[in-house]
Amino acid sequence: MAPPYMGILHSAFWTLIFSMPVFIVRRLMQSVLVLCFMSLLVFVGVYAIGNPVDILINPQADQADIERAIAALGLDKPLWQQYLIFLKQALAGDLGKSFAYNIPAIQLILERMPATLELALAATGMAVFLGIPLGLWAGLKPDSWPGKLIMTGSILGFSLPTFWVGLMLIMLFAVELGWLPSNGRGPTTELLGIPVSFLSWEGVRHLILPATNLALFKLSLIIRLTRAGTREALLQDYVKFARAKGLSSTRVVGVHVLKNIMIPIVTVIGLEFGSVIAFAIVTESIFAWPGMGKLIIDSINVLDRPVIVAYLLIIVSLFILINLAVDIVYSLLDPRVRISEAKG
């Protein structure tokens, strides 16, 4: 027998499909405004700090050399002119060339993106596939010793700083035991035109430590969310009713409980995925993982404005996309939520 709310889900689904274009167009318009504002902020910010010539010019250069280099990069123009030039080129799809790399900024970021995405996906996958079962266990059997152990572990995962855990992982598994490589990304192979490293054993070996390090915090977060949700759901009437009807325990937990506790978890996974991509910086530097996080730090250090602007624009776009995806999944999971009501 189909659950009674199946019909509602159905109609919600169709409403969703029909209202989607309007919703997406409105979202996109908001996004363009956000992106413009963002680029302006970064422009003003980097301009206020200084220019890359002061940092990168060779020590023997004299005053004339410095002025010439600043002028050659167009950094002698007033800020508003520089911004207008940027806008004009940006509208034509050109976000400028990196000062330090002399390569289009977008290309620079996109070539680093697969590495970061791979790391972020591996870490998120680890967090989800370990976190939900462990959290369920801890929620279903809170007083058993495994349940207590899981919760204690999650406290550690929460409170230990990433850089320290990373160093300890390297010291233990790479330096002392010699089981795994201490840093770097393994050899890559092309998958649908994207270079990935997880298809080879060597690549996986390189991925394990950084992904674990990055996953630890999210794992703890998901364990705690799942446990809290499970404990709350177990007390609800529909669970009691399902049990009273004689449904198997697997079905009660696997379908009814899990589905209802997924809403906050999906939201958090979505948001955390964005932040994992944007802020994998610490893990990437400790493990010398050639991703975007390392690039942005290097670029900020030399005030490589085109890269900083392009990076932030891409990250903002990513967040917008992830939020959109979360809203859609959310409305599929909870038929009471209409997508038109979801706020950007």
Place this chain on the structure above:
Amino acid sequence: MPLRRFLFAVIAAFALTAHAAELRIGLAADVTSLDPHYLNVAPNNNAAWHVFDALVHVDANVRLVPGLAISWRAIDSTTWEFKLRKGVKFHDGSDFTAEDVIFSLERAATLAASPGPFASFVKPITAKQIVDPWTIRLKTAAPYAMLPHDLNSIFIVSKKAATGARTEDFNSARAAVGTGPYKLLRFARGDRVELARNDAYWGGKSAWDKVTLRILPADTARVAALLAGDLDAIENIPTADLTRLKTNANFRLEQKVSWRTMLLHMDQYRDHPPRLSDKTGKPLAKNPFKDARVRLAVSKAINRRAIVERVMEGDAIAAGNLVSPPVFGYVDALKPEIYEPEAAKKLLAEAGYPDGFALTLYAPNDRYVNDEQVAQTVAQMLARVGIQTKVETMPASVYFGRARAGEFSFALLGWGSFSGDLALRALVATPNADKGYGAWNWGRYSNPKVDALLEQGFATLDEKKREALAREAAMLALKDVPVILLHHQLASWAMKKGIAYRPRTDEYTFAHQFRPQ
């Protein structure tokens, strides 16, 4: 655990034999491009030196030695003649000729849209002439002694491969055809540079078939990778790990004084420099740094031995010169100022500041070895003689812009120079944009006699005479304490046992100078 030790030894021995011909090096800074004429920063040049040569090379003591030019001389006061090495081949098998030299000089001059262009090194050249395929003459507008020095910075590329090439073409190895000890196999930005030996190298075959330069800016990651056996050698050892690597029998440490000198600039031009006041915060009647006695007092108040031994953990030597000992123009007679706090107090009293004064010392916190700690230590030492010193540090990206804008009256700077006269020209010569003097003289110390000696030196084509003039200028200038000299950093390398490296003052890490023992 003897068993684990044994296993480790077996594995290490196996790894050594298995990779006898491969060398994996961990570099401390990002290589942004393999276009040797785009951005003149040390990490890029370090990578480029593996693939390309210059006409003039420098040895481990930053003294000029023949490169692609076997000799050079001034044939008249404004013409330099370079004899080129015969029989040198590019990686693609073509011959190296004078055409490639002219092409490279021109390419370096025209790639100007860069935050660190090479154009300044070829700017003095007004005319180029090919006398025969192995002789070129370069003319300058005025007598210019530094031309051979400057040409050490211009990498020679193949005209055939690099005509019309963009930076991307060099990164993809297509245009990166040089005469250097290695051929470029692959450049993975932000990750590694892979090189293969050039068997035809004129300077002798390197010991390694294959070299991988790994880019590992995080200190801990670099050291861990060496300890874990993922790398064979690393550069730039953090001071905290020096002792550990020194005492570990599985590794070997090499150190040499670097060309980088740490110094403090003092505002000597404004009457009321920013953040300089009496101890209650009221402005002073005049700028104390204009008085040489005050500058000397500051210098005497600093215990350089303590900085070297404690803050730098032995990874430095106290400085009495603008350049470090092996460098051209170093003066033996100039010793580090002696630590005499009582004498410093007396000097301050004589200058009219018996109670001292208050100021702020500015320093970057991510540029030099232990830069922030050095500034903090100096501040403590100055406080003991009555100069109340606050410390403000910031990232280099913010620091240098503000420093050049004249916002600091007391500021830390690190300086590496090929020669004493170049260092004097940049740091203590009277700032003059037209002549290119004093570009980094933040305190604007000015001494016309020093300027005159420097000008005379740069127009003196005889090396010996020029060095004598450079020494004279250094002694004259440093008598006035135009800057406070602190210490010369040491450059350090660590490698696993069985490999040796001849350390270099210019801090470069060259795979071809690592040798199996």
